[in-house]
Amino acid sequence: MTRTRISQPLWLLTLVTAYAPMVWGTTYLVTTEFLPPDRPFLAGAVRSLPAGLALLLWVRRLPQGVWWWRSAGLGVLNIGAFFALLFVAAYRLPGGVAATLGAVQPLWVAVLAWLVLAQTPTLWRLGWGLAGVAGVALLVLNGELWLDPVGLLAGLLGTVSMGTGVVLTRRWGKPDSVLALTAWQFIAGGLLLLPLALWLEGVPPSLDARALAGYLWLAVPGSVIAYWLWFRGIGLLPVSSVSFLGLLSPVVATLLGWWVLGQALSAWQWLGFTLALAAIVGAQFPAPRLVFRTAPNKAGV
Template sequence: MPWLDILLTALAPAIWGSTYIVTTQLLPPDRPFTAALLRTLPAGLLLTAYVRQLPERRIWGRMAVLAALNIGFFQALLFVAAYRLPGGLAAVVGAVQPLLVMALAWALDGRQPARVAVGAAVFGVAGMALLLLSPGAVWDTVGIAAALAGAACMAAGTYLARRWRPDVPVLAFTGWQLLAGGLMLLPVAWWADAPLPVLTVTQIAGYAYLSLVGALLAYVLWFRGIARLSPVAVSSLGLLSPLTAVVLGWALLGQALSGTSLLGMAMVLASILAVQWASSPRQ
């Protein structure tokens, strides 16, 4: 089993789990689309300027679709959820992502998922359900809908990125998606969000972290993993995002962690390990 690839890919959702606490504690309030824009566009500009490699014209359409799913739609929905829900709950809803990827592979490729993988993914959803019962969970309808839609976009983007496999180096593949997705977010942020106030040093640092670490580094690791692992295996690692969000909320904000929450976390970790085992190539 390619454990090094798994561990490097797992860093991406672990980093994304910090999005919620950074958004609520460091950024100006009520500007989800601006946050998504400032996370993705600078990272895309930096990467594309570094690689200086334009994708072939024949794959521009597919790259645009991937940029919309993985970056534009997903990041906009992610920050809507992050502003409206507690961090753990916002990320927890994404637990359905591995099941969505399995359903896409079955429907479009005729690849019936292994029973162990399905069972493990359902087990992970059950673990997330226990986390939902933790004290302080707030059911905001718009936030929940945004989190669910974001999970669907990311599942489709993960599946299609592996299915289409454009012949583009991972840095260029990541950079052009971030750039295109950021450009898609530009008019939305301009129209929907209030102008930014004069930013403090803390707020600038928050945006810089989200862009350089949360977008540039994390997406490079994520797309590298998609190229090397199965889509189901990659999507199951996304469950590390809510775990990170919950742990950070407990460690830094004093949010309560009940025994039920700890049981849910253990179930999610067991689910991730089982999906990785079930998805690994057999010798």
């Protein structure tokens, strides 16, 4: 396992890593406004396989030893299963509901990190995790809800898949090149999704310029760049802190709905927005230490 020494300020590394969930927050808007309907497996395959092949041509490096099965497993968890479940939830649920399901990831990661990494969860981060879930719920659960059971199950399983991938990525470390690891995972995930797309959804339809632009956005800024920075951040930052950055996705998704689609935000939603941001920031800091001072005795000691 290769360990990388942190050569930049922690706040800057956190900010760079936060790019990933922020750009992932655009997925719901792009899916509903740009992509052809009811093609979740096609969306996942187009987002992952071409990007993985392009990166592999760039780095010119194949897995060695245990990294054949490690990269395949991580590719299924972080890319293949997660992309498929993400787009199923995006197509079948209101974006707010799907985003809220993803907000439970910090709590799942805390439990899994305790079991796999022996990192005992603190009450400080568990408290911020519950605050984050509450904040995102206030932010995105607004109005009449359509709770499709398939979409709900897909959203929950996607959260579990991504959270498990985060913990195992930290557990196994990474090879010398983060870009190579990213390429291997994209290819593994894409090879899982492509036959499923052809089998379940049939031959892809003809794509117009709008759909091509949507796929290009999800593949390059939303996948290649985002996952490279995300995997780099997982290897350098505390895993529980990284998981809280995922709360930025529903925050960005809701703000885009307000700004682009004209979806008004209520006072409760602004409260949820503030609470979610507070959870993200608060979880990046260690728990404050309380110092108790004893009163001096009569002798003044």
